Amino acid sequence: MALKHTGLFLCIWLLLFSLGCATGISRQVRSQVTYTGPFSDVQKAPDKYMGEIVILGGKILNNKASQVSSELTVLHLPTGSGNRPKDNDQSEGRYLIQTDQFLDPAIYKKGDLLTVAGKLSGSEFRTIGGFDYIYPKLKAIEIKLWPKEDHNYPRFHIGIGVGKTF
């Protein structure tokens, strides 16, 4: 009896585990990461972190695409399991993603969530309103665009079960 239940739990656990680990960035690129500290430090002094390879989450604010290159303005967001960004208020700033590929603005559009692996390549001052903002710049290695979720509330409940429901 007890053994039977253990097997069942193991199956469920494995299933959840494999779902939870669906990751945005390939293993090969993940192994190249050199900096995993807070993004706020990078945003304050981007030039200090030049050349570091990072994985960041974020929300697209703007997409400037041309035939030969694209530039995304991204609002940083913390990442959860599988490097998926969490769309909450815990942003630590903004950054730019630059790539010599064409990122279609109809696909990479404002409000979409993404995870990027890239190499920090300096910074650029731009104004937001009248505020001079330092944008860290990132040369993209890999970008994962996340599908929009219909509902953003937790779909797994911690069950305090009523016998009838099972």
Added chain:
Amino acid sequence: MVSGSGKRFKHIRIIGTVKSRRKSGQIALLLLLFLVYSSLTACAPAISKQFREKAMPPVPFNELLSTPNDYEGRNIILGGYILEVKNKQGGSLLTILQAPLDFQNRPHSRDKSKGRFLVRTDKFIEPEIYKKDRKITVGGKIAGVSVQPLGGHVYRYPIIEVKELHLWAEELDQDLLYDPYWDYWGHPRYPYYRSMPPYHYR
């Protein structure tokens, strides 16, 4: 004893017929912990105790609006809905539509607004997060008036210099969040979801 607890937790009596009584005791304990936790998180006020004491006695907002200069230098707690965020050289300026605050200092009832005020900070306020119509509570010092035209009128905005700022999590659309699981508990969805940490929902 048993019937007494059955009255208090109606749903547990149902379980009692299915599972053993010991099990229902454990469930009751879990539920109790959950209730305590949710009531604790719901009661956290947005502004620190220290500042709340400094802001006593409270300055009424309508008096501040009519004679702002009389209250210059006083501490105040105000809240409302963001109308505009302006980023400037070395700081940001927020225009807020005032609204009455509840016991948690959370603004409510936009229609009961008595006017507008400005919030000034030397920090960068991210306009992509501090979006229009989001709820905000601010603790700060009254720092004068800014006279600006507003639709043909001349409006005197009291200026608040920020000490503490709290942005409220966006409220979830209850209809979209309908979840049959919770209906077993006799509709407790409303207070729980409201007290939950920020889920971003659009």
